[in-house]
Amino acid sequence: MRLATDTPLTRSQTGIALLAAVCFLAPALLLAWLAGPELPTLGGALIGGAMFARMLRSRHLKQASEGEWRLADLAPYLLIVALVMLTRLIPPVKDLLSGLWLGWEWSGFSGGMAPLYHPGTLLATGLAMAALMTGREGLLRPSLVAAVRRLAPVAMALLVMLALARLMVHGGLIARLADTASGAGALWPLLSPFVGVLGTFVSGSATASNILFTDFQAATARALDLPVLLLAATQGLGAAIGNAVAPHNIIAGAATVGLSGRDGEVLARTLMPVLAYAASAGALVFIASRQF
Numbered sequence: 166m167r168l169a170t171d172t173p174l175t176r177s178q179t180g181i182a183l184l185a186a187v188c189f190l191a192p193a194l195l196l197a198w199l200a201g202p203e204l205p206t207l208g209g210a211l212i213g214g215a216m217f218a219r220m221l222r223s224r225h226l227k228q229a230s231e232g233e234w235r236l237a238d239l240a241p242y243l244l245i246v247a248l249v250m251l252t253r254l255i256p257p258v259k260d261l262l263s264g265l266w267l268g269w270e271w272s273g274f275s276g277g278m279a280p281l282y283h284p285g286t287l288l289a290t291g292l293a294m295a296a297l298m299t300g301r302e303g304l305l306r307p308s309l310v311a312a313v314r315r316l317a318p319v320a321m322a323l324l325v326m327l328a329l330a331r332l333m334v335h336g337g338l339i340a341r342l343a344d345t346a347s348g349a350g351a352l353w354p355l356l357s358p359f360v361g362v363l364g365t366f367v368s369g370s371a372t373a374s375n376i377l378f379t380d381f382q383a384a385t386a387r388a389l390d391l392p393v394l395l396l397a398a399t400q401g402l403g404a405a406i407g408n409a410v411a412p413h414n415i416i417a418g419a420a421t422v423g424l425s426g427r428d429g430e431v432l433a434r435t436l437m438p439v440l441a442y443a444a445s446a447g448a449l450v451f452i453a454s455r456q457f
Contacts, residue, residue, distance in 0.1 A: 207246070379400050399450045
């Protein structure tokens with residue numbers, strides 16, 4: 166796709182960003198209300214993405230002939246989505262695949278994974294199935310070799326970041342930071358999103374951030390007589406915002422688009438919008454908390 170030449174670039178970018186946000190938010194909220202917490206992110210992205218592409222093509226963009234979507238191009242995404250929904254929403258399939266668990270334990274530390282249920286397995290399976298179904302199996306080997314060569318240095322950097330994150334967790338550094346932040350008292354809702362941002366920045370994962378700090382947010386809410394659900398939701402919001410500044414994600418994203426070695430520049434460009442976003446969220450949460 167390309168922008169129409171008679172549309173100012175900055176105004177187009179702002180409008181497109183707002184349109185994308187609305188297209189995702191509307192179906193995500195509807196799914197959350199109708200189906201619960203499992204589907205809003207995935208369903209909102211799928212439904213909103215289709216709405217966004219349709220509206221963008223008809224109102225703002227010209228579609229080049231070489232950019233036309235074909236079913237063969239969409240096959241990997243459709244298969245991956247189907248596999249994820251199949252393994253998450255059908256209990257017998259979920260129980261069967263998650264039943265195989267490979268774990269480890271060493272010096273008091275433990276971990277593990279369900280290889281057949283892991284998202285990486287579903288991703289690889291979807292890509293392989295799509296290549297076979299569309300007659301592109303010949304591209305699998307060279308694509309895999311090229312990806313490994315390009316991502317091997319990135320994997321080492323990610324390993325260092327993950328090791329640092331686990332060191333901070335097991336060394337009690339995260340807990341100490343959280344305990345210090347709780348001294349904000351009644352002003353805690355203003356700072357609450359920043360804890361989620363911090364967790365994602367350190368761990369590289371919004372899920373890990375929520376695991377680290379949701380109980381802390383709930384305990385702080387109870388201690389300050391604030392709505393527990395509101396503060397737990399604020400933690401999730403902050404954790405999602407933090408993805409934009411997590412070194413783990415920046416390293417992987419920069420490598421994906423050919424910007425390896427410019428991680429610091431990317432972080433510098435995303436830091437201020439993230440801080441502004443988190444501050445705005447904190448202000449809204451503070452106002453909402455005053456209503457209870």
